Amino acid sequence: MQHGRYRFIVGFLAAPVLLYVVFVISPYVQAFYIALTNWKGVSANPQFIGLENFSRLLDDEVFWAAVRHHGVLLLVMPLVTIVIALFFSFLLNLSGGQKGGRMSGIWGSKVYRVIFFLPQVLAVAIVGVLFQTIYRPDETGVINGLLGKVGIDPVGWLIDPDIALLAIIGVMVWQAVGFYVVLFSAGMSSIPKDVFEAAALDGAGRYTLFFKITLPLLWDTMQVAWVYLGIAAFDAFALVQVLSVDRGGPDNSTTVLPLEIWRTAFNFSKFGYASAMGVALFFMTITFAALTLRVTRRERIEF
Amino acid sequence: MSNSVGMPGDITRRQMLRRIGLTALVAGPGAGLLSACATGGGSGTAATTSAAPSAGGAISAANPFGVAADAPLEVVIFKGGLGDSYATEVHEPLYKKAFPKATVKHVATQQIAQTLQPRFAGGDVPDMIANSGTDLMDNGALQQEGQLLELTELWDAPSIDDPAKKVRDTVAPGTVESGLIDGKPYLMNYVFSAYGLWYDSALFEKNGWTPPKTFEEFKAFCEKAKAAGITPFAYAGKNASYYAYWMILISAAKIEGNQLLVDIDNLADGVWKRDSVKQSAAAWAEIGKYMDKSFEGLIHTDVQTRQNQGKIALYPSGSWLENEQKSQTPKEFKYALTPTPSVTAADKLPFEAIRAAAGEAYIVPAKAKNPKGGLEYLRIMLSREGARGFTEKSGNITVVTGAADGLDLSPGNASLSAAQTAAGSNIVTRSDFENWYKELETDLRKHTNALMFGRISADEFCEKMQKAADKTKADSSITKQNRTV
Structure with a gap:
């Protein structure tokens, strides 16, 4: 019967693996090759130029600005998102105390769950257009209109080079929180009730429950969240494209690698150089994911 | 520049993905001959x-x-x-x-x-x-x-x-x-098309204003307009900063003559640091001070609509503007074109000169x-x-x-045609680098915003642009072009 089982497994795996190879692996491999050429994207005769594109990257000011921004994104975006999402999901699931032997959330938690998740179902382009209006730099913007009512001068959310990137991070956090609330809620509901009961009997308050019980038992989920958010921090293309001044400005203060790759390929017709940036991005993402999984590895607690 | 009539090309993530998908398809996925398939289609x-x-x-x-x-x-x-x-x-x-x-x-x-x-x-x-x-x-x-x-x-x-x-x-x-x-x-x-400053002749008539002919007059005009509660000059920094760099280049060409634009296109050494460019950038940066910072975050249609509402006096653009704004323009609004003011009394080209292309x-x-x-x-x-x-x-x-x-x-x-007649043979020529060297153009957009919104001085602007031009010149992957006229 062994033979039949393999055929069964192969039958199921063949289609997805083929699709994956065709649409994911093969473009990646081709990008590695194109990165070593000076292909302009419109002809069939790219010249092999070795590592020239990569040495060019080393003193490309805009490239390094983008890399720095990914650094900021990586530090700020996942951290803020996870803290907010943890806080909300704790409120929604566990902070209401015990009811009939079960932990419950605060009053109205079902409604909040829907509200938190709402931004997640909006297409990122819609979010971008929405925040264009919210962040508009004069008093016709939503935030600046409100600030104006209390006598504060309009803030140039997206036009001040010092805060433009943070403003865009704000949008990313706003959009991501809902998903991670749901993810953490699922994680929390899988924690056995008797652990909480026992802790509560021993007189643990909400604070102790959260830091001593919930958080450690949620470690695996948080690790996943961190990797997901980190990878999202290497993207940010659409929001920067829609929101920032002149796509990545002012003065390169919001530019990100996917945007520069797009610009280099489609505006400057340097597909080879753009692919080299893509390869660099690929290694950054891989390194980040591997590092995160390795550094945050802890002993798994079996319930 | 041909971008001019363009709408801001907002691209959604989905389109991006679709395009990447298309490229992958075109690239002949799964085939063994990578070099042949990645850029395939040529022989076909x-x-x-x-x-x-x-x-x-x-x-x-x-x-x-x-x-x-x-x-x-x-x-x-x-x-x-x-x-x-x-x-x-x-x-x-x-x-x-x-x-x-x-x-x-x-x-x-x-x-x-x-x-x-x-x-x-x-x-x-x-x-x-x-x-x-x-x-x-x-x-x-x-x-x-x-x-x-x-x-x-x-x-x-x-x-x-x-x-x-x-x-x-x-x-x-x-x-x-x-x-x-x-x-x-x-x-x-x-x-x-002709490029210059566009205004509402009805509004100017009502206020007894005439378009400025020199930059001294321009500054005096800015004060007057400001006092009347109208932004004297504005452009959209978010997606149309090239409207502003056109003005800088036109003024510089008026100071030095058309040869400047030819030299810029030919990436002549030190061309961005010439006096004409410096003077023009400094003059326009002065005008930029009358512009609210928030204009950097607006797109061209926002700013153009505000001009139609009588909140902005002079707007740099080309002759497609009237048509683009057709649905927004109130009946009493009458578009008119005025050439860019003269920077010095010794300008090679007269005030009437316009850039037409x-x-x-x-x-x-x-x-x-x-x-x-x-x-x-x-x-x-x-x-x-x-x-x-x-x-x-x-x-x-x-x-x-x-x-x-x-x-x-x-x-x-009609105003365009009158301006054309007044200009006669005094025509400021085109700039080819906009199409030839996209990277240089992208840098110019960036630094123009920084200059006009007061983050860098005219000297720094010239410095940065010269660096960008030198970089383009030294980049072996960019094929150099040349123009003589």
């Missing part, structure tokens, strides 16, 4: 071309290119500020009238590059393209890759209206030259299935009937001399 193209039905028609006076009468024609039009009804309602019917057996396929898009890049890579190209908009394809790159058909044949062909005349003699001086790449004509620049490039791909049909389509566009129809549908004047005569012109076009 030749086969497609020879297999096309256009075996060629007989050459005659009425059909100078020998278009096959039954060959289908595919036309791709950038549907931006000019719309596309000029193609569907004027040029395409004219083509069908000439070749009743041919089918004409019309494709309208706002994103030329996204639509066509995969098709170029795959060898399935249309026969005529209006290559415009924010997301236009890089003509220089297309030409280098042998994807553009040379248009000498078109310019030397007899005009439809007067077979005794060549097409090149029926268009405004400089039109053919504006479409040169590497010394040969590849682009048919169709729209005649043929813009909006139309191209015929070299590997099209029906390139002769593409050429004939361009010849039809350059006929009197084609040009008049274009002016009627799009509200823009074409390069075809006198084609708009007798048409009832709008206030903006």
Whole structure:
């Protein structure tokens, strides 16, 4: 019967693996090759130029600005998102105390769950257009209109080079929180009730429950969240494209690698150089994911 | 610059993904021969071309290119500020009238590059393209890759209206030259535009203002407008900073003469640090101080609408502006054009000089299935009937001399025509680097915003631009172009 089982497994795996190879692996491999050429994207005769594109990257000011921004994104975006999402999901699931032997959330938690998740179902382009209006730099913007009512001068959310990137991070956090609330809620509901009961009997308050019980038992989920958010921090293309001044400005203060790759390929017709940036991005993402999984590895607690 | 009529090319993530998907498909996924497939299609193209039905028609006076009468024609039009009804309602019917057996396929898009890049890579190209908009394809790159058909044949062909005349003699001086790449004509620049400061002549009349002729007058005017609660000058930093750098370049060219623009295009050493550029940048930076910081975060339509509402006095733009704003403009608003003020008393060109240029490039791909049909389509566009129809549908004047005569012109076009007469031969020429060196252009946009919104000084602006120009010059992967006039 062994033979039949393999055929069964192969039958199921063949289609997805083929699709994956065709649409994911093969473009990646081709990008590695194109990165070593000076292909302009419109002809069939790219010249092999070795590592020239990569040495060019080393003193490309805009490239390094983008890399720095990914650094900021990586530090700020996942951290803020996870803290907010943890806080909300704790409120929604566990902070209401015990009811009939079960932990419950605060009053109205079902409604909040829907509200938190709402931004997640909006297409990122819609979010971008929405925040264009919210962040508009004069008093016709939503935030600046409100600030104006209390006598504060309009803030140039997206036009001040010092805060433009943070403003865009704000949008990313706003959009991501809902998903991670749901993810953490699922994680929390899988924690056995008797652990909480026992802790509560021993007189643990909400604070102790959260830091001593919930958080450690949620470690695996948080690790996943961190990797997901980190990878999202290497993207940010659409929001920067829609929101920032002149796509990545002012003065390169919001530019990100996917945007520069797009610009280099489609505006400057340097597909080879753009692919080299893509390869660099690929290694950054891989390194980040591997590092995160390795550094945050802890002993798994079996319930 | 041909970007001008463009709408801001917002691209969604989905389109991006789709495009990446398309590229992957074109690239021939899964095949073993990576080098062949990644950039594939080149060799297939030749086969497609020879297999096309256009075996060629007989050459005659009425059909100078020998278009096959039954060959289908595919036309791709950038549907931006000019719309596309000029193609569907004027040029395409004219083509069908000439070749009743041919089918004409019309494709309208706002994103030329996204639509066509995969098709170029795959060898399935249309026969005529209006290559415009924010997301236009890089003509220089297309030409280098042998994807553009040379248009000498078109310019030397007899005009439809007067077979005794060549097409090149029926268009405004400089039109053919504006479409040169590497010394040969590849682009048919169709729209005649002038660049300068646009204002509402009704508003100026009401306030007793006259457009400033020098920068001293300009500053005095700014104070007056400010006192009246009107922003004296503004542009949209978010997506139209090139409107502002046009003004800087025009002023610099007025100081030093057109040679400056030629030298900038030729990446002459130290050209951005010349006194003319410095003086012009400093003068415009002074004007930028009257502009609220928030304009950097607005897009061109926001700012243009505010001008229509009487909140902005002078707006830098080109002659497509009136048409672009048609639906927003109140009845009493009368668009008028004034040249950029003189910076010094010793300017080489007088105040009346305007930058006028043929813009909006139309191209015929070299590997099209029906390139002769593409050429004939361009010849039809350059006929009197084609040009008049274009002016009627799009509200823009074409390069075809006198084609708009007798048409009832709008206030903006009438003002344009008056400014043209006043300027006479004092015409500030085009800037080719905008199309030749996209990276330099991107840097110029960036630094223009920084200059006009007060983050850098005129000296720093010149310094940074010189560095960007030097970088372009030293970049071996960018093919250098040259212009003499």
